[in-house]
Amino acid sequence: MVLPQARMATGASGTWVLYVLTDAPPLEWAGHDFGRIYPMPTLRERSTVLADLGYAVANGAEWEWREPRHAPTPSHLQAVVPVRPITPAVNGGSAA
Template identity: 65%
Template structure:
């Protein structure tokens, strides 16, 4: 069972890399960042910046779990996942200072 929220990075149908955050909301409402390129693969620092822009931070360390699927005859589909948490805990307000 997937613990939410969880960030995933994968290639879209266009071949560009995207990062999205799985939440309990419908999938069309998941926060998403498109890196806009096929290569090179986004670096760890780029992924952290994308998560921050979406309002999330890595929970428990920067280890991404990589997976691959193979849908014959289509090529292998590579994707990665990592647990995340909201950058600002629920109920914690920022005063901008």
């Protein structure tokens, strides 16, 4: 697994949750709960949330759907995509 990586799955509440796995402890991973089951979050919604969390989909990467090995239900799915941190623009000017 290459980090950072974004995952979207149904959370404990049953709603769609997107989170970004990093080398930090899991409690420090950035995340967002979409607060709904239907409709599934669109690619645009996922991109917007990733940007709000400080990430973007890695160049050329696409979301891949998986069924986790230890899924709580047979229909439990998980979408995975490699991401990169968004680097803020560096202001080259100096203060007067």
